[in-house]
Amino acid sequence: MRIPAPLTFAAAALGALALAGPAVAASTTVTVDNKKFMPADISVQSGDTVTWNFAEGGHNAVSYEGPESFSSSNGTNPSGSSWSKTFTKTGVYKYVCTEHGSMDGTVTVTAPPSNGGGGGGGGGGNPSPSPSPSPSPSPAPSETSPSQTSASPAASSADAAAPSLKRLSFRANTLRLSLSEASRLEFRFVRVGAQGHKVVKRTVNAKQGNVSLRVRRWMRAGRYRVSVIAFDAAGNASRPLRMRLTLSR
Secondary structure (H helix, E strand, O other): OOOOHHHHHHHHHHHHHHHHOOOOOOEEEEEEEOOEEEOOEEEEEOOOEEEEEEOOOOEOOEEEEOOOOOEOOOOOEOOOEEEEEEOOOOEEEEEEEOOEEEEEEEEEEEOOOOOOOOOOOOOOOOOOOOOOOOOOOOOOOOOOOOOOOOOOOOOOOOOOOOOOEEEEEEEOOEEEEEEOOOEEEEEEEEEOOOOOOOOEEEEEEEOOEEEEEEOOOOOOOEEEEEEEEEEOOOOOEOOOEEEEEEEOO
16 A cells, blocks of 8 residues: 555654654662662763662762762661762762771763764755865965964862872870861761761861861760761862771770
């Protein structure tokens, strides 16, 4: 049976519209359970959303390297909760659970593929040849071309590298560490043996170099698990340092 020409044209037009439609943002899920991010390493496209489902409580997802920073919680995310982030900047994001150093993961964000639909097809005729570009006239020998001195852009004043923490120690009820640049330090600590799992957070501003902090104003005598993470002015987060300590009376 012969299909009328108008119907054939309409079907072709609908097919072209379907192929040219915009890409739909996708969603990827990371399950947090058994002290693991599953999967730990994922790849998404710019505009996609990643959701962390916390099947096990007492964890979080905090970036320490990448085009921008993120944190799922100021403390920890409870069991049964979820947290999502839509990634709009391409690059590799590295993140950890600040409560458990063995828990880390990466999110690789790539640009979506461009629609490679060539120039519109106008009918089945032979395409008209493209005109050849006219050759640029060469300058006369007596002429001197002006020197093109393109000024290299100045380096951005914003520091893209995350700060680093080193040599965390505890002695005489004082925490000591070395800081690579002036940063905001976040201390999170949990008292060992206390009922529940209450995470306490304290924040201080610290200068570059060696830092000493007396913690008796924050803690009572006892044993604690402590983590420290640094955030610079651009919001980049360091890899956290952790230790156990005993605070004397």
